[in-house]
Structure formats: C-alpha cells, structure tokens
Amino acid sequence: MTAHITQTESVDAAPFPAPRVDSEVGPLRTVLLHRPGLELKRLTPRNNDQLLFDGVPWVDRAQEEHDAFAEVLRSRGVEVLLLADLLVEALHDDRARIAGIHSAVNERRLGIDLADALRSHLSSCGPEQLATALMTGMTFEELPAAEGASLVRKMHHPIDFAVDPLPNLLFTRDSSVWVGDRVAITSLAMPARDRETALTDLIYAYHSRFRRTGRAYGAHSAPVEGGDVLLLAPGVLAIGVGERTTPAGAESFARSALADGLAHTVLAVPITQERATMHLDTVCTMVDRDAVVMYPAVRDNLFAYPVRSDGNGGVLVDDRRPFLEAAAEAMGIERLRVIDTGLDPVTAEREQWDDGNNTLAVAPGLVVAYERNVETNERLEASGIEVLRISGSELGSGRGGPRCMSCPIDRAPLA
Numbered sequence: 001m002t003a004h005i006t007q008t009e010s011v012d013a014a015p016f017p018a019p020r021v022d023s024e025v026g027p028l029r030t031v032l033l034h035r036p037g038l039e040l041k042r043l044t045p046r047n048n049d050q051l052l053f054d055g056v057p058w059v060d061r062a063q064e065e066h067d068a069f070a071e072v073l074r075s076r077g078v079e080v081l082l083l084a085d086l087l088v089e090a091l092h093d094d095r096a097r098i099a100g101i102h103s104a105v106n107e108r109r110l111g112i113d114l115a116d117a118l119r120s121h122l123s124s125c126g127p128e129q130l131a132t133a134l135m136t137g138m139t140f141e142e143l144p145a146a147e148g149a150s151l152v153r154k155m156h157h158p159i160d161f162a163v164d165p166l167p168n169l170l171f172t173r174d175s176s177v178w179v180g181d182r183v184a185i186t187s188l189a190m191p192a193r194d195r196e197t198a199l200t201d202l203i204y205a206y207h208s209r210f211r212r213t214g215r216a217y218g219a220h221s222a223p224v225e226g227g228d229v230l231l232l233a234p235g236v237l238a239i240g241v242g243e244r245t246t247p248a249g250a251e252s253f254a255r256s257a258l259a260d261g262l263a264h265t266v267l268a269v270p271i272t273q274e275r276a277t278m279h280l281d282t283v284c285t286m287v288d289r290d291a292v293v294m295y296p297a298v299r300d301n302l303f304a305y306p307v308r309s310d311g312n313g314g315v316l317v318d319d320r321r322p323f324l325e326a327a328a329e330a331m332g333i334e335r336l337r338v339i340d341t342g343l344d345p346v347t348a349e350r351e352q353w354d355d356g357n358n359t360l361a362v363a364p365g366l367v368v369a370y371e372r373n374v375e376t377n378e379r380l381e382a383s384g385i386e387v388l389r390i391s392g393s394e395l396g397s398g399r400g401g402p403r404c405m406s407c408p409i410d411r412a413p414l415a
C-alpha cells in the first residue's frame with residue numbers, strides 16, 4: 001500500500017486560483033487526463049488480464065482517440081492537464097524523486113543487491129527519464145548492464161517486469177478525487193494499480209500548482225477508488241461499494257469527509273462485485289443537476305445506506321433505502337430523473353459493458369460519451385442532454401469511458 005506523503009507547508013503565492021469541485025456537473029474548468037503512452041505497449045495476451053485490460057490495444061490509435069477526447073474538452077473551454085507533464089515537473093523536486101523511486105523499487109521482487117542497483121540507476125535519471133520509468137516500468141533486460149551478475153536477474157526471464165508498468169494510469173478518475181477544495185489520494189484495490197497513487201500523491205505534494213491544496217481522506221489504507229465516488233450535489237456524496245471500494249473504505253472516506261465538513265450526507269451504495277460493474281460510475285453517472293444516466297438492470301435494486309455525522313466526530317448510519325429516493329432527499333430535490341440506457345436488456349447490457357453509462361459532464365446537460373453506444377446516446381438526447389461523441393474502440397479495451405478517463409480538478413459552482 002502506498003505511504004502518503006506529508007504535504008509541505010509552502011505558502012508561495014500561487015499563480016492559479018484555488019480549484020474546487022462540488023458537483024458532478026458544474027461547468028468543468030480544469031481536468032486531469034493521462035495520454036496513454038508506452039505503458040500500453042507492455043500489454044500482451046499473457047499479462048492483459050492481470051493488468052486489467054480486456055485485450056491488447058492498438059496504441060497509436062488509442063493515442064489518437066485520446067487526443068480527440070482532450071480536444072473536445074479544450075474546444076469547450078476546459079483546461080486539460082496531462083499527468084505525464086505534471087509528473088515530470090514535480091520530479092524536479094528532490095523529495096518527489098525520492099518518493100517516486102521508493103515506490104518503484106520492490107525489494108521483495110528484486111532482492112537487496114538488484115534493488116540497490118536499481119535505486120542508484122533511477123537516482124541518476126533526469127526527471128523525464130525517471131517519469132518514463134515510473135509510468136512504463138522496466139523489464140529485467142532494460143536494467144543497466146552493471147547488474148549482470150545478480151542471481152535474481154539471471155533467474156528471471158529478460159522480459160519479466162522489474163518495475164511493473166501502469167497502463168491504467170489512463171483512468172485518472174480512480175487514483176485521486178477532489179471534494180470541495182481538497183484532494184483525496186485514494187487507495188486502489190487491485191495490485192496492478194496500487195502504485196498509481198504514489199504518482200498522484202507526489203504530484204499533489206510537490207507540483208508548484210498544488211502547493212496550497214489541502215488533503216481529504218488522509219493516509220487511510222482501506223480501498224476507495226475514485227470511480228466509486230460521485231459528488232451528487234454540494235455536500236452530498238455517493239460511494240459505491242463493490243469489487244473495488246470496500247465497506248471499510250466507504251466508512252472511513254465518509255467519516256473523514258463528514259468530519260472535515262466536506263459533506264453532510266454520504267450514501268454508501270452496494271453494487272455487484274464483478275468486472276462489468278467494477279465502480280459505481282460504470283452503472284450511473286450524472287448528466288444534469290437532477291438527472292442520471294443509469295443501467296436499467298440496477299435501477300430498481302440500487303440501495304443506499306445514508307451516513308451522517310453524529311456531531312461528536314462519529315457517524316450515524318441509517319437503514320438502507322432505495323438509492324434514488326435517498327439521493328433526491330439528500331440533494332433537496334423532489335426527484336432524481338433517470339435516463340435508461342435502452343429498454344431491450346441485451347442492448348442495455350452491451351452498452352453498459354461499453355461504458356454507455358460512463359459519461360463525463362462538461363456542464364449541466366452537456367456530456368462526453370463514447371459514440372459506439374448509439375441507443376444510450378439517442379436516449380440522452382431525447383431527454384434534452386447534449387452529447388459530445390468520441391470514439392473509444394481502443395481506449396475502451398481497458399474497460400473505462402470518459403468519466404473514468406478524467407479527474408475534474410476545478411468546476412464552476414452550480415448557479
């Protein structure tokens with residue numbers, strides 16, 4: 001599990017206004033994306049399952065699709081920050097370098113000698129080369145030649161990973177999440193993604209842009225992934241509990257958000273523990289102030305445990321209730337509108353698998369969605385939602401859509 005970095009207390013005048021995110025749909029001003037890079041070229045039919053991809057993507061095309069996604073956002077006035085750029089910039093700080101190297105060198109895998117050698121190799125790298133190693137990983141044959149005598153190295157296959165690649169960096173949604181003016185570094189459940197948070201942690205700790213950003217959640221280790229956290233309205237969070245976020249993760253995230261005054265109500269929402277529904281945002285995302293797009297198969301059996309503060313640093317947990325009812329009440333609205341993703345169960349299941357429900361709101365009633373989910377998009381439009389279509393034939397092989405591939409850093413408040 002990643003150790004969280006204690007944030008520096010620097011009070012340098014920041015050239016950027018303090019960012020914040022209070023909702024899912026407030027006009028998007030700044031977003032963090034990751035343009036897929038060489039780490040995707042590490043995927044093979046032998047390792048793709050373990051690395052959480054459902055196939056082996058055509059990397060050049062995935063990059064083109066991602067560039068088009070970023071361009072759609074820019075064309076709507078959104079500032080796009082790229083994770084690799086932030087990482088390189090942060091790695092100019094020696095403390096960030098130490099943290100990055102520490103996260104990459106696995107002594108259990110490498111043994112003492114090779115771990116030492118790798119540490120000194122990475123220490124000699126410039127910020128760009130180090131960032132590439134941290135994201136792309138290293139095979140044993142890519143280690144510097146000087147370690148040729150290591151038994152560990154001799155006994156590994158040359159293309160085994162000495163440092164694992166991080167192909168799921170593409171899904172920036174999961175490794176950090178903003179609530180109000182604070183950022184939470186999450187705790188990722190799957191070993192293939194564990195190290196991603198070491199990178200978001202060091203970016204938010206050491207990149208000059210985030211020097212004044214406070215932390216939410218703190219150094220908790222119970223799994224919570226950003227794809228499970230929905231900011232339904234200012235002060236109202238929903239947290240999916242399923243394959244990734246655990247009950248303990250939801251409880252500690254809720255406790256922390258309530259104690260910090262970042263939320264008044266947290267809805268813990270059980271979801272089926274399987275790959276197709278790995279996060280809450282695979283079955284439900286907000287498309288307007290009072291509307292969600294939702295997989296019809298879960299519509300009537302999605303429940304929520306409302307969690308509130310007891311006023312004494314503890315929490316009160318209510319009995320479970322239908323999610324839509326509990327959400328509307330906590331949001332202070334009469335009804336949360338639901339746009340179904342197709343009535344025919346086979347189409348609905350196909351489009352859910354292809355992230356039809358995983359939309360990214362650019363503003364109330366304006367979302368980015370994969371073009372392939374034809375029926376879902378038509379239904380959204382029939383309900384008055386404007387859909388910006390992007391292609392995702394290659395991007396989608398990692399099983400994530402526009403919301404998964406984006407971490408909003410700044411949204412304007414809802415009027």
Ligand SMILES: NC(=O)NCCC[C@H](N)C(=O)O
Binds near residue numbers: 282399
């Ligand atoms: N929020 C999301 O649903 N993120 C998608 C993550 C996909 C990634 N391949 C994973 O299995 O974790």
